Amino acid sequence: MQEEFPTEVAAEGGSGSHGSRRSGGIIGRTGVRGIVNKKDNSYGACLNIGIFALTSKFGRDLATALDHLAIITMLIQRARHGVLDGDDFEDCMRRALVETESEVGVEAMEDLGLKFSLTLSKSYWINCHTKVYTPRIACLETALAYRRQFAELQQALYHRGSSLLNKFSVADLADNWHRFSALYIEACCGLGETQSIVASSPKSREAVAKRLAALVEANSAEREKQLRAWNCRQMLQEERLQRQAARTERRALLRDRRAMVREDRKLSREDKALRRKLPSELVQNLVRRWERLQSLRRRREAAVLQQERAKRRAAALSNCKKLAKQRAAAKVELRRSRTEREERWRWLNRRDLTMADLLGQRAL
Numbered sequence: 001m002q003e004e005f006p007t008e009v010a011a012e013g014g015s016g017s018h019g020s021r022r023s024g025g026i027i028g029r030t031g032v033r034g035i036v037n038k039k040d041n042s043y044g045a046c047l048n049i050g051i052f053a054l055t056s057k058f059g060r061d062l063a064t065a066l067d068h069l070a071i072i073t074m075l076i077q078r079a080r081h082g083v084l085d086g087d088d089f090e091d092c093m094r095r096a097l098v099e100t101e102s103e104v105g106v107e108a109m110e111d112l113g114l115k116f117s118l119t120l121s122k123s124y125w126i127n128c129h130t131k132v133y134t135p136r137i138a139c140l141e142t143a144l145a146y147r148r149q150f151a152e153l154q155q156a157l158y159h160r161g162s163s164l165l166n167k168f169s170v171a172d173l174a175d176n177w178h179r180f181s182a183l184y185i186e187a188c189c190g191l192g193e194t195q196s197i198v199a200s201s202p203k204s205r206e207a208v209a210k211r212l213a214a215l216v217e218a219n220s221a222e223r224e225k226q227l228r229a230w231n232c233r234q235m236l237q238e239e240r241l242q243r244q245a246a247r248t249e250r251r252a253l254l255r256d257r258r259a260m261v262r263e264d265r266k267l268s269r270e271d272k273a274l275r276r277k278l279p280s281e282l283v284q285n286l287v288r289r290w291e292r293l294q295s296l297r298r299r300r301e302a303a304v305l306q307q308e309r310a311k312r313r314a315a316a317l318s319n320c321k322k323l324a325k326q327r328a329a330a331k332v333e334l335r336r337s338r339t340e341r342e343e344r345w346r347w348l349n350r351r352d353l354t355m356a357d358l359l360g361q362r363a364l
Contacts, residue, residue, distance in 0.1 A: 034069045035062070045069035048119060049076050052093070052147055055136055057113030068112050075100040090144045097140060116143035120150060120184065125177050126215040127222055134187045146187050153180050170227075181212050 037043045043065035044058035054076065056068035075096050082092030101109045115136035121128060137143055157168060157176055188208045347353075 045072050047072050051119050053117045053119050055115050127219045
């Protein structure tokens with residue numbers, strides 16, 4: 001039997017052997033991983049690939065269940081190879097189903113009665129060891145659609161660490177749980193089918209919600225324990241941060257104190273060196289200072305002299321401009337008077353000049 005079912009296949013079957021109650025009775029373990037039996041001694045094959053479970057129909061013949069297990073194993077191996085090659089999981093499942101059906105035949109697949117379901121867990125709300133399962137359905141596309149939605153919810157809480165509380169708040173976890181619960185109830189009851197289901201039926205929305213609430217209530221002590229542990233870790237971390245801040249502050253004060261001591265020592269050495277200077281050095285320093293002051297005074301006097309020269313040049317330039325204007329005005333006046341004399345002379349020396357003109361001109 002071990003040669004017929006390799007180790008990696010048996011490991012997958014172990015995760016697919018449900019330990020929960022189904023409508024057909026109690027599902028228990030058998031000597032072969034991947035084979036489950038009910039209380040009425042009917043056998044079936046069930047294997048998981050991640051959260052996606054593939055289950056055959058149940059029958060009383062164990063050999064038939066083993067044949068079904070071989071077919072499901074073949075299908076899962078093909079899907080797994082496609083996923084390892086980087087293909088999409090849904091495309092791999094569709095392709096693996098078609099290839100397996102073409103290999104074993106349509107009759108074998110119909111006899112297999114393959115159904116799909118999801119194995120889900122919420123470690124914070126219903127304990128990491130407790131699983132919830134969706135009803136088995138024969139439609140692959142519907143199962144893949146639900147798997148996609150549950151995977152998106154799980155991806156929203158993806159976290160590499162020991163506790164979800166280290167990254168997410170309780171409000172975030174509660175919001176994700178409410179969405180998970182609504183989707184799980186929808187998956188269990190079916191879209192648009194709740195009105196036709198009796199309220200006392202285990203598949204009604206109220207019954208599924210009550211079962212989830214019971215699981216949450218059963219895990220309340222564990223959640224309180226996680227919250228207390230998280231609070232303790234946060235308090236310890238805060239205390240460590242406070243101690244670290246205090247150490248940093250003490251180091252900064254010590255560093256400043258040492259810098260002040262070094263500065264005081266430096267000033268003290270400079271004062272001592274100044275006191276030990278020879279009189280000749282003091283005289284030289286005084287002479288150099290006097291020379292600097294004299295040079296500064298000469299530069300200031302030169303600047304004042306240059307400003308006065310600039311003022312005188314500006315005044316001389318202004319006077320020159322005024323004289324030029326006066327000369328230009330005198331030239332214009334001289335030219336005008338000369339023009340008037342010439343016109344008068346021409347008027348007095350014209351040929352048609354009469355005595356009346358002369359008398360009139362004289363009167364003028």
